[in-house]
Amino acid sequence: MACAYSLLQKGLVGELVLADVMKDKLKGEVMDLQHGGAYQHGRIVECDDDYEASRNSDICIIAAGVRQQDGETRLQLADRNRDVLKHIIPPLVAKSPNTVILMVSNPVDIMTYIAWQLSGLPANRVLGSGTFLDSSRFRTLIGQELDVNASSVHAWIVGEHGDSSVPVWSSVNIAGVHLDTSHSANFDKIHERVVSAAYDVIKLKQKGYLCPYQSRFLPHRQGYTNWAIGSAVSTLCGIILQNQQRVVPVSTYVKGVHGIDESVFLSLPCVLGSRGVERILHQPLDDKELQSLQSSAKNLWAVQKDIKF
Numbered sequence: 001m002a003c004a005y006s007l008l009q010k011g012l013v014g015e016l017v018l019a020d021v022m023k024d025k026l027k028g029e030v031m032d033l034q035h036g037g038a039y040q041h042g043r044i045v046e047c048d049d050d051y052e053a054s055r056n057s058d059i060c061i062i063a064a065g066v067r068q069q070d071g072e073t074r075l076q077l078a079d080r081n082r083d084v085l086k087h088i089i090p091p092l093v094a095k096s097p098n099t100v101i102l103m104v105s106n107p108v109d110i111m112t113y114i115a116w117q118l119s120g121l122p123a124n125r126v127l128g129s130g131t132f133l134d135s136s137r138f139r140t141l142i143g144q145e146l147d148v149n150a151s152s153v154h155a156w157i158v159g160e161h162g163d164s165s166v167p168v169w170s171s172v173n174i175a176g177v178h179l180d181t182s183h184s185a186n187f188d189k190i191h192e193r194v195v196s197a198a199y200d201v202i203k204l205k206q207k208g209y210l211c212p213y214q215s216r217f218l219p220h221r222q223g224y225t226n227w228a229i230g231s232a233v234s235t236l237c238g239i240i241l242q243n244q245q246r247v248v249p250v251s252t253y254v255k256g257v258h259g260i261d262e263s264v265f266l267s268l269p270c271v272l273g274s275r276g277v278e279r280i281l282h283q284p285l286d287d288k289e290l291q292s293l294q295s296s297a298k299n300l301w302a303v304q305k306d307i308k309f
């Protein structure tokens with residue numbers, strides 16, 4: 001819903017079709033979005049299980065499935081969300097054979113691989129939001145440390161979206177000035193904070209608390225992250241819909257790149273346009289970064305290899 005809301009607020013879509021197996025929830029969300037109709041552009045349409053309403057979509061965003069409970073890793077969701085994709089991808093692609101699929105469901109790199117396999121589409125047209133979100137978290141935290149806006153911090157996280165992600169410290173710069181991380185111990189912690197970001201947000205947003213106005217305890221509910229991924233996904237959609245050819249870290253098929261032997265998707269800098277990933281850019285990495293990237297690929301493969309279709 002955060003992705004949908006962000007797309008509408010940016011005025012990026014002529015028509016936005018929403019699908020969900022929870023029909024009443026879907027109806028309620030669609031009505032709620034439609035009621036802002038006087039203040040936003042874009043038709044909002046509810047979709048049935050046959051996906052007919054989504055016919056000939058330019059982009060299909062998949063954010064369906066289960067999310068992490070407090071402390072659960074993304075990789076632990078793999079089997080459950082694979083089953084969800086089996087129900088969604090084939091009928092969806094049958095209606096929109098020229099679409100670009102943008103995966104968000106976790107573990108996003110593995111789900112992107114599964115979506116690619118189930119869709120029969122060329123690999124360039126199936127991508128995952130990957131470390132586009134992690135890179136924003138990274139740039140934001142560096143910016144906070146230096147009192148500079150995140151958009152002026154040029155910094156990349158590559159690899160798995162999540163625990164084995166790789167910060168490319170060797171190329172972090174602001175206005176071409178390389179960052180000297182030696183003067184502040186806080187820089188050491190920044191990547192750890194990026195990795196723990198989702199866990200922290202989920203924990204904080206789920207706490208029960210004593211409401212001072214109602215004098216009663218509002219119970220615990222499941223935590224989740226949504227606003228940042230909403231911004232990230234709508235930005236990616238804008239790049240694709242407007243064929244911007246921007247270079248962004250997204251999850252793509254990487255076998256053979258940077259010495260990666262495994263058949264996995266993970267994030268590297270990609271030129272993104274209306275056909276999806278146009279090409280991968282070869283980013284110079286130091287030895288430690290290269291090793292970490294290769295080990296991130298192995299981590300993903302260790303989970304992916306046991307997934308049955």
Ligand SMILES: NC(=O)C1=CN([C@@H]2O[C@H](COP(=O)(O)OP(=O)(O)OC[C@H]3O[C@@H](n4cnc5c(N)ncnc54)[C@H](O)[C@@H]3O)[C@@H](O)[C@H]2O)C=CC1
Nearest residue numbers: 020021022063064065066067068087104105106108224229
């Ligand atoms: N890649 C990223 O950076 C991020 C990924 N996520 C992931 O996105 C996924 C969704 O998270 P939330 O929106 O918080 O969960 P949510 O529980 O609010 O929404 C998931 C929705 O998927 C629907 N669904 C389940 N099976 C379906 C099917 N077969 N067809 C259609 N709809 C189906 C559910 O009914 C539910 O409404 C999770 O896997 C989560 O981990 C969330 C945030 C960031």
Ligand SMILES: CC(=O)C(=O)O
Nearest residue numbers: 074106133198225229
């Ligand atoms: C949930 C998730 O993957 C994130 O917020 O990074």
